[in-house]
């Protein structure tokens with residue numbers, strides 16, 4: 614019996630047939646859907662909402678996006694049930710997102726029936742949309758928190774206090790001003806290691822378009838990060854020097870690893886990140902945190918510091934961040950991902966007994 618049922622290849626054949634008819638006789642989707650075949654009207658051969666949806670999906674495969682949208686529209690008008698309608702909205706949103714029209718895509722998801730829980734796709738769109746909005750926001754919202762001199766993290770900061778501007782409390786995030794000096798920056802950017810890596814190992818992927826290199830011997834900078842954060846630098850990754858050229862960006866990501874329960878106690882996750890800005894960017898290139906609506910504009914000599922994990926050790930999903938594309942100029946940053954394991958006497962006692970379970974919130 615099952616063998617006799619139509620399969621997806623039947624549907625594909627039918628879609629292809631209709632497609633061929635359309636191009637041969639120059640038919641419009643509305644005419645076909647109404648059963649109007651080149652002047653020969655037969656309403657009983659009109660198409661159902663499901664047919665129109667299938668034809669929309671077939672048109673997407675054939676890269677006929679305008680046609681697909683016309684079919685989706687017809688399908689939406691034919692469906693009555695909100696769950697069926699949402700199927701069409703979802704397919705339409707995916708098509709728009711493929712073309713990077715995130716705002717329009719998101720409007721389709723707004724038709725989601727309340728009974729449906731936000732899917733990963735919806736969450737992804739919300740994040741993409743927030744990223745776009747944050748990257749295009751020209752003005753950085755003023756911090757409601759405070760600026761102060763920090764002279765208490767280590768004995769050294771007593772004699773050389775650090776200029777600190779608080780941006781967020783969850784995750785805790787501060788910008789330090791004038792923490793890396795012009796001579797240090799020149800030294801790093803002119804080092805032969807960095808120059809070589811730029812020509813040799815430019816990293817190009819969907820996730821990140823940049824070039825980077827590790828700086829291993831950076832004792833005084835490691836001490837600087839300890840002065841800024843109070844954290845020990847043992848077990849942390851070496852500094853990573855990153856250069857973004859025109860259009861260079863880093864997609865939304867978390868800095869923590871999400872290790873398994875067995876790996877994490879041995880290797881330690883990244884409790885926090887310090888990102889030094891080694892120059893200004895003419896336009897674009899902000900580091901943005903879409904879940905807390907914060908955009909940090911690169912300023913030469915400054916650094917932003919934030920926590921990736923909660924005090925309990927759980928991942929802080931609000932630390933999601935991205936580097937917006939560089940519109941004009943070039944961007945140089947130096948990243949330090951700080952390991953959690955040597956901080957046992959620095960961080961507050963953990964209240965959560967599930968400490969090493971890397972569960973999402």
Ligand SMILES: O=C(O)CCC(=O)C(=O)O
Pocket residue numbers: 855863868888898899900901934935936937946948
């Ligand atoms: O370049 C930036 O603004 C962000 C870099 C970053 O997120 C990282 O290195 O983990």
Ligand SMILES: [Fe+2]
Pocket residue numbers: 866867868886934
């Ligand atoms: Fe990052």
